[in-house]
Amino acid sequence: MRRSIPLLGALLMTTALSVGALAQAPPAASAAPASSGSAAPAPASVAPSAAPSPAPAPTAASSVPVRAGADPKPAAATGTAVDGATFAVRLRDLEARVDELKEQIRRSHTRLAILSDTIMTGGLAGSRSEVEFVNEMSGAFKLVKALFILDGTVQFNRADDNGAMADQKEFAVFSGPVPPGDHNITVVLNFHGHGFGFLSYLRGYKFEVKSSHAFTALEGKNVIITAVAHEKGGVTTPLEQRPSVEWREKVTALTPAQAGRGSDKK
Numbered sequence: 001m002r003r004s005i006p007l008l009g010a011l012l013m014t015t016a017l018s019v020g021a022l023a024q025a026p027p028a029a030s031a032a033p034a035s036s037g038s039a040a041p042a043p044a045s046v047a048p049s050a051a052p053s054p055a056p057a058p059t060a061a062s063s064v065p066v067r068a069g070a071d072p073k074p075a076a077a078t079g080t081a082v083d084g085a086t087f088a089v090r091l092r093d094l095e096a097r098v099d100e101l102k103e104q105i106r107r108s109h110t111r112l113a114i115l116s117d118t119i120m121t122g123g124l125a126g127s128r129s130e131v132e133f134v135n136e137m138s139g140a141f142k143l144v145k146a147l148f149i150l151d152g153t154v155q156f157n158r159a160d161d162n163g164a165m166a167d168q169k170e171f172a173v174f175s176g177p178v179p180p181g182d183h184n185i186t187v188v189l190n191f192h193g194h195g196f197g198f199l200s201y202l203r204g205y206k207f208e209v210k211s212s213h214a215f216t217a218l219e220g221k222n223v224i225i226t227a228v229a230h231e232k233g234g235v236t237t238p239l240e241q242r243p244s245v246e247w248r249e250k251v252t253a254l255t256p257a258q259a260g261r262g263s264d265k266k
Contacts, residue, residue: 129177
């Protein structure tokens with residue numbers, strides 16, 4: 001009995017030491033690799049720079065092809081040069097805009113002057129207008145037809161191939177009362193080329209000129225509108241660009257006879 005007690009104590013000590021060693025050792029499952037069904041994570045030691053870097057995107061400058069041997073000039077420099085034809089077109093357009101602006105200013109001044117006179121005189125005798133035509137074209141242009149339209153209504157329409165109208169240098173188109181306010185008149189003129197000798201080639205030419213004019217009629221005033229056919233430019237101007245119409249305007253006070261007379265278109 002006394003011998004079994006030390007043996008039992010040694011056995012218990014050995015068992016305790018074995019249990020302690022087992023408790024300190026890592027579990028066997030943690031050292032085993034992951035199952036074949038799950039993908040292993042990439043090792044942290046792999047550097048991202050190992051993958052090939054993508055080529056840089058082409059810039060706006062590099063996307064423009066440059067021909068071999070060509071002088072690589074900036075694109076903006078090519079748009080600064082203006083040839084003579086383009087400059088002439090732009091100049092004519094600018095002159096047309098300036099003439100239109102001058103006409104608007106003149107109309108405004110005329111309207112203000114008429115309105116001022118009407119207010120000062122207090123006249124409410126109605127308004128009147130007269131339209132005349134003057135032909136200042138040279139003998140190279142023969143007038144064969146004239147059409148005048150006032151506020152959308154035809155007031156004069158005459159055609160003559162015999163030359164009688166071409167010989168008449170001026171004639172009345174309209175004369176009569178008009179409602180106070182803004183009005184518009186349009187003229188269409190047709191010419192035939194006329195010439196003898198070395199100018200006989202002009203007979204085959206035909207020209208048409210169309211022009212419009214706006215004016216204002218106020219109470220107690222008579223507005224005289226004159227359409228003048230003339231040749232613009234010079235000897236170097238092409239024939240088809242020479243025929244033109246110039247408008248002249250004159251404002252007078254109504255006379256007692258005009259205030260009481262109706263339309264007397266001639």
